[in-house]
Amino acid sequence: MIMKESMGPKPYMNPYLAGVILGLTLLASYLVLGAGLGASGGIARIAAYLEGGLAPSHVGSSEYFGAWGKEPLNYYLVFMFLGVFAGGLISAVLSRRFKFQVERGLKAPRQFRLVLALAGGVLAGFASRLAQGCTSGQALSGSAMLLSGSLVFLICVFAGGYAAAWFVRRQWHD
């Protein structure tokens, strides 16, 4: 029993400390790359690559994906995205938090949660293309540069989130 206790997941890091580490990472990104962090750009390029595998001529001639050329994966944000996955994996394994599951409230059906996750993903993926960035690229990286539009985006994200929160609360009911 004692053994099992000590093998449970480690507690999360002090959020302010984690924030400092994340902030220093962002600062390093400015100073080394000259640009901030980003995640949705990598996802969109992977999507363009996969769609290109299915319908190459369609993607090549489309105005938005087409501008990324024949090799959309050849872009720094794709590599950063892979890094995020790898960094997350290392941290999750070291902290014994890796666990196959669909996270949801105890009373919430699994399918309900997955449908919401899919719909949320579609909206977030679409919106991050429209606004040229997501929580990382616009809300965090742009706001830390004190760019007006990025701060407006940050405020709108929370406005949209709080406005819709009540309607999707059941997925967390225990």
Next chain:
Amino acid sequence: MISTFFGLDALSSSSAMAAAFLIGLAFGFSLEQAGFGSSRRLAGIFYFRDMAVLKVMFTALLVAMLGLQYASGLGLITEDQLFFMPSIYGPQIVGGLIFGVGFVMGAWCPGTAAVGLASGRMDALVFLAGAGLGSVFFNELFGVLKGLYTWGDRGVRFAWQDLGLSAAGFGFLLVAVALVLFWGAEYLEKRRTVGGEYWRSPFLRSFSSVMILLALGLMAMEGRVAGDRPAGLQISTSAMLAEIESAKDHMEPEELADRLMRGEPGLMAVDIRPAEEYAEFHIRGAVNISMADLLEALAGRENKGIIVLYSNGMTHPAQARDALFRMGFTNVYMLTDGLVGFIDRILKPASLRTEPLSAEQRARINSWRQYFLSSEKPQPAQAEPEESLAVSQPVAPKWPGLVEPAWLAENLGNREVRVIEVRAQAQYNSGHIPGSVCVSHDNFRGVVGGVSSMLQPPELLAWHMSLMGIRPTDRVILVPDDEPHDATLVAMAFARLGHTRFGILNGGFPRWIHEKRPVTTELPQVEKSQYPVPSPDVFTVTHKEIMEVLKAADHVILDVRPTEYYTGEKVDEARGGHIPGAKSRPYTEDLFKHGKVTLLKPLEELANAYTSLVPNKQATVIIHCRTGHQASQTFFVMRYLLGYERVLWYDAGWSEWASRSELPVEK
């Protein structure tokens, strides 16, 4: 100073990819450590259960913001090395709202979902698939979304500018707001759930204090850079005396001579004697700054490069050096024995020296004499033969700036590299750079407000670019024939549009031919684009604004017309002469010729020439000629090649000034 991958235009190099991967590793690690591999924790903020998102995100925001401002305040990094996203309010508001809904539904965002997937969360995998689908939908709908995509494009805008604050002032405000939110979140968590463990904790108290101190420090630093520098900046007297003791504050004439001859970048020899003495004779390459102007002229150069002061003797440089040292300059030296010593030890012919000399020493003295006694003034009439022109190297351009033919040749196939030849149509038709379009600089000008030959307003310029199929992200290379100022005038159009990546082909079309690069007679395929219309530019000034600037202290007006127009000997307009206080610097002085190839002079030479005209890079510089055409070249040189920060362009120029009898004229 840091060069970023963006600044080097090398974001697509393999080393940038590797760096991005490593940064991603740290990014993913910190997200997971914060607990963002859990959708339940992420959603907590929307139900006031678990405010970790707020704490982590805003702490990161503050740390990065403070770090970046310190880095730029200390001169570690400059703006041109950073990619600033434009503010496009339409898509940012609509996208932000939709994103927020998606965020609370899916309980992930793109970055955290990657970490969630790495933690085994299947809902994260589903979210990522959704996000990919959402991107595909966007691509399919792009045709109908285009209007929204660029709606409300205001270019790069900073919130502090929009609010009329300083960057540090706004930063302080942001820190204050974030700390209130942190304390509020802790209190809320404590009341509602079992969290809130940092409420009134010594940790949060000291964390808050550190943030406030850092923000205050930034304000103090900004005040020091912008306003009067307080004399009390504490550099200890003992440190100064120790440096003097060890003669670390001296540079020997031989060393200075050798380093000047090598053309060492960052080395600045400053002659602090009166201007008449400087005009009579000075060390080749030195600039003339009077003692009184030193602090102002050298602002921004503290601890960057090496500054060597000299006068006839040692007393004045020693005083100046001590004053600069107290202001935080640790890179100032004085020339041992002054100009007297330099003449004796460097310029005295070997035959007059009493000490025994080896053959080597004689050769060294002869090379010094040859370099420092030869006339510094170039002979513009004498064109160098074309054969002596070296073949260009494929160095990556700095945007906006000069583009080497070799680089363009390597990048000709790239869809984002667009070439515009600013040459005569007939010559273009008989052979041009493959893929290029041809346009006359006069296409971009017209009558504005009753004045002829004005650069058109942004709406029209954006329309031109759309017809040429140019997009804001394209790299645009402008190719002049033998008049670089034709290309720089078109460059003004791009500057007005807020385009960031444009450049001038170094040496223009003649050099392309000289290097035997490919040409064609085929016309390119051009698809119309939709170039967004930005807000008015900030560098074009009217005669009214010039009258305002004339009252301010730190300004220079440069008249780049031929000298005889400046002096009033020649008059083509209502009145002759120049704007009171204006300095003359004909634009042709910045050029030299190798046969048929016209080039801008080497950067070092231009930098020296302009430093003696305008020592302070932060000074307000107004450039004008007759119609704005020639002035565009000097604008390009000063703003983009030499990095002067406040360069203004009086487009209407002398043709307007002369015809408005209420405006003052000097002869």
